[in-house]
Amino acid sequence: MRPLSEAGGVGRERSIHLRGEVLVLTEDTELIGAQLVDGGTGPATSELLRAPLMNSISTDEIIPGWCCYWYDEKLGDYAYLGLRGKPFAQGAVKSFAPQVIVSGEAKGCGSSREHAVYAEKYAGVEIVFARSFERIYQQNCRNVGIITCDDFGALDALLAGEELPLGAFTQRANEIERAIIDLGGLFGFNRETRNGAERDVRSAFSVKRPLNAVEKIIQRRLSSRNPCGDSESVRIGESYFAEADVRFSHEYVTPMAAGMFVRQFGADAVLAEPESCYFFQDHLSLAESVLKRRDNGLELIERVENLGRRQQEFAALSGGNFIGSSEMGGSRAICHNYILEHVARPGDMIIGTDSHTCTAGAVGALAFGVGATDIANAWYNREILVKVPEVIKVNLVGRLRQGVCAKDLMLSLLAHPSIEGSRTLGKALLFGGRGGEGLNVDERATLCNMAVEAGAMTGMFEPDHVTYDYLGRRSPASDGGGAAVSDENAEYSAVVDIDLALIVPMVALPGDPRNSVPLASVPEGVRVDKVYGGSCTGGKAYDMDMYASVFELARARGVAVPDGVQAYIQVGSEDVMRYAVERGYIDLFRDVGVSVLPPSCGACINAGPGVSESPAEVTVSAQNRNFPGRSGPGQVYLASPYVVAATAVAGWLSSVEDMFTPRADS
Template sequence: MRQHLETTGARRGRTIAPHGNVLVLTEDPGTVAAQLTGACDRTPAQLLEEPLRANISTDEIIPGWCCYWYDEKLGDYAYLGLRDRQFGEGAVKKFAPRIIVSGEAKGCGSSREHAVYAEKYAGVELVFARSFERIYQQNCRNVGILTCDDFTLLDALLAGEELPLEAFTRRATAVERSIIHLGGLFGFNRASRDGTGTRVAAAFDGARPRNIVEKIIESRLAPRNALPEGASVRVGESYFLTADVRFSHEYVTPMAAGMFRQQFGPEAGLDDPDSCYFFQDHLSLASQVLGQRPKGPELIERVENLGRRQEAFAALNGGHFIGPADTGGSRAICHNYIVENVAEPGQVVIGTDSHTCTAGAVGALAFGVGATDIANSWYNREILVKVPDVIRVDLRGDLRPGVCAKDVMLALLAHPRIEGSRTLGKVLLFDGPGARSLNMDERATLCNMAVEAGAMTALFEPDEITDAHLARRGGGSGPEHPRSDEGAGCAATLALALDTIEPMVALPGDPRNAVPLASVREHVRVDKVYGGSCTGGKAYDMDMYAGVFERARERGVRVPEGVQAFIQVGSESVMEYARERGYVELFEEVGVRVLPPSCGACINAGPGVSVRPDEVTVSAQNRNFPGRSGPGQVYLASPYVVAATAVAGRLTSVEDMFTARESA
């Protein structure tokens, strides 16, 4: 069954010709650099026989500090974060690759559209990879960059063949093909408003049991693709949804604001501004570390300009501005605030950050989007979604003492049913009797890091834990919350016994480098310890830090000389919680510096970042991609392990922290 969409057809007959430079991102950094300088003696076809670099994150495509720019200057910064880089600023743009090639999971990490624009402004028109992360691929499509995982087409181009555009879009949905043919999302919407082309049909299935993700999507279908009577949405089909909550932070708001004004005119306003939120959370403590870096004053001015432009846009257009706090830092990290105060079961929540999926903890369909998507949604509240497959994670039993949701997520990242590209674009649905033993903060941790598994998002079925959370903030509860139908299908089910999970750690370079902590045999001396970010700055995280530090205080143990330890709260309400319970005093007494809310060190923009490549940090944040938190090596761990490591002076578990201290 099909429903017509108010969109236009494509420019038929467009072809992709074999011209321009090709940059093949191999595992060998010397080979990459040689291509850029013209010193490589092998052809692109020959380079394809080499191992291709996989898991290239957006932090590698463009480092976080480069996102202080949002114009064509971004092209000069393309791939400055690439691990083991052997080329300098502007090298990729000077080479001007029309085609760029890499391995699995291209674009993992943030939803920052700056990465895609860095490639676009450097000359890239076509990206080949073995697989793509969802947000990166959608951002490419929105700005007119083709993506393709069919290397036979690359072989044909390298052999001199001219190919029809349809060869690159045959696996896309009808709406996606139309967006590609029309040069991006804004071109598609201009044609929709003008009514200058054909209509694109969206497919539906007949009535059937639906899981919670499908039910939320059906409940939020936009008028242009309304659900026909007796129908259900089809997995793999694309639909425009009406978003309930839209938010952006200062990294992205200025870029999106420029797009908004350019595309919709100076008189355009936000559709339903009360459902829009603007956060200054990522860079609120950046000046404390940028001053010691090259071009420090210029970077600080850039950061301040982003904040000014965001605040001005919010003041002009309405919406909720969640800005700096009087006590320093931010009022809240966006994800913490949305879970604490805004998101409700059954809502569609979109934000300009890949960890928007945190709000899945309350039963919302929450996911990250890029600048183009958020600008478009400001105008009409719409967001394009391809109905995802759902992987049900059946949690059973209870966690052991000293083990928490962070360990569960790290264990999942290493699970053979999750690792690699098995979850790309899918949704993790946490369910089962073990799910009901997890409080809201622990649920938020699991949902927060779903994107590290390549998933679109994650969520929990609403239950009594959800109702209690909503009641605490004055929200409603009841049977109207969406839940999966009995007999609803899913792509796969993964059973996980919580009592088998042990303390975990992700080795430097990638969150997916997760191993049991007990398997790390070498003595890992640490320079910095950081407990914070949206993943590790919640109220229950404070309970876990405090539980370890209280044991340390009882035994007269403090953070040793030579180790810097930081605890950063995720919101003002978490700071109040910590103060009321005496945690702030406890943390400071054992030698830990307490920081106000901010993304801070997690985004290389606050106290706790590394400053030298040989520095080692153990962190409760969610990512440890190269350069993510400075040039040093970052291990990811739970709040328990972070606190134990702080007082032991080396990577250690709660059980081993005192013996480790004595033997160090």
């Protein structure tokens, strides 16, 4: 691919031709390894493209979590080191130096880590072809100058030796997206379109129309560079720069983004409204206990400490809010729990360097994850590029039965015919209906948190009396902010009615949260080695209530966690720990043989007690995702707090009803 300067500069469309290698990621990992190990003498690309392509390649697989302790060109050595089956060694992709990478549906699911696209970039990748893309991954690619394309006709033309204009790869993009790609990324776009530069890129609007709550928040937060007239409304599929109310990052990403910030805006640049910026040390606060057991543990621990120091220094210099370690050990809070407990308000636009930023949608905020480039840019001017999503309205009716909770509901939604597969990619889930009134804010947070597991941009509840009761009890108490409520005739891409009374206990089988099935359909006798109740999804106050309700039954019957099973409950914040202590839950958990952990992302990100140590280990977890390698090499089942607690006591994957039933093979 020729640089922009060689293609004639601004105003002349550059052209692209195939001059390097093509790496095809097939379901058969041996075919992937053959392409790299054989130095390109393996099967022909045309033959590989006829094989089934690998779907749902997560960012954990593109670059494992521990590799994110680096944020320079070293990332290229780690490209695809976490790919399922691990068919090649460190540095193999970089040595092959593919100009093009090809895969199937939902490329880049999971974490928002921009390290993944930098790993590809530093390994030589310029174009990524896939049948479909996850939103954050695609935006991260665009921001750093990697082209993404779902038109395999363009791939065929490249393979045939044709030289194609850039527009052949960006036909589905809107004008701003095309301009960002053409100008080499977000920072290049800003240089060419601000401060009197030649390039003038404008967002289009539709005539004034009824808006849903998601669209209303976007329209209210529009930046001055794309003002909306009184007779206009934002248009679905169009991108606009909007001003975020809250911006946050964690220690995985802050150092990378801080380097970008200084390089792009200068050593003397300051954060816009630093009081609305938050810096969390939550992901790696318990990592040392896991890393010290690894061969290169001392080096990894040093890298983790360096990330923490650099983040704390940047937060101190910038004047932002630093949320660091806790006296009890671990962190003061996981970022999502803290934002929900203390910061988010209805109508806010919240961005964070984590895909589960959408947790704050539980109180009616429009919250979504971004990468390092986006947060660095937003630190400077509060602006974030937002593509107006199609919205799926999820209408909840009835009530959940006893022993069933929001986690079961979300796992059911992941298998729903209107939501499964790629039907929700880039869309927003807007929860409503009378049934939602029976869900407290912690349960709503579980649904919003895991909307991203469905490929959605975000999840959100319209605020109601449950929301305002919660805000009034917060410390400090908060008002309703700029709450957004959908217009009566607002537009939705689909309306999905869910009868809560029909939801049953669910479980996600190992490998992907979307492998969701009723627990009763899983063959009996799944023995477990570890049980983990925690993370931003499973470490809230109401989650503690659910764990405790099961463990109370166990203690009353004199039953505890059996030998050979390690069980952990991890609180999501200091507030949750106080809640659990006041109710006697901590003593209860310990009485039945459960280890209690302080706040941290911990095992969910393969950085704390509860991670698996071998491929043979089986874990049942209340966390939100179970992509290969995310929480260690073992097999991870996802389940509700009720099922997690029952499984801990039974020693095998169990419902509450079955946890005291002896197994025939025990």
